Amino acid sequence: MSDLVKFLHARLNESERVERGKFKFKPFQVICPTCGERVESFGMQSGDNRTEFQPCGHIMSNAEFSERFCDPAPDSFTLADIESKRRIVDEYEASVRAVGEGLSKTLERILRLLAQPYANDPDYLEEWRP
Numbered sequence: 001m002s003d004l005v006k007f008l009h010a011r012l013n014e015s016e017r018v019e020r021g022k023f024k025f026k027p028f029q030v031i032c033p034t035c036g037e038r039v040e041s042f043g044m045q046s047g048d049n050r051t052e053f054q055p056c057g058h059i060m061s062n063a064e065f066s067e068r069f070c071d072p073a074p075d076s077f078t079l080a081d082i083e084s085k086r087r088i089v090d091e092y093e094a095s096v097r098a099v100g101e102g103l104s105k106t107l108e109r110i111l112r113l114l115a116q117p118y119a120n121d122p123d124y125l126e127e128w129r130p
């Protein structure tokens with residue numbers, strides 16, 4: 001497997017992980033599990049990974065907050081887009097296996113184009129620039 005193929009699989013797996021980690025708030029009244037008081041607002045602080053309820057001020061981890069009060073909300077178009085790109089990479093690999101790298105130049109160019117949005121990634125190689 002070429003470095004470009006590994007790079008693309010890694011980026012696509014990352015994108016899928018991010019998308020599957022998206023949650024949306026369930027629109028209902030939130031009751032603080034610590035004190036039983038109705039929560040009027042809450043602040044999620046990604047830096048210290050916790051959610052603070054107002055007005056009571058109790059704290060919950062963002063992970064627990066997501067689990068209790070949110071539904072998974074991956075975007076189906078984004079997941080389909082990732083899967084489509086993954087299949088293009090698979091097609092390239094199948095082509096290299098069948099006819100060798102020299103005859104897969106068009107697919108290789110397509111792979112380089114797929115990698116272009118990740119050009120700022122530290123693992124991106126300048127030689128991949130289309």
Ligand SMILES: [Zn+2]
Nearest residue numbers: 032035056058
């Ligand atoms: Zn509370």
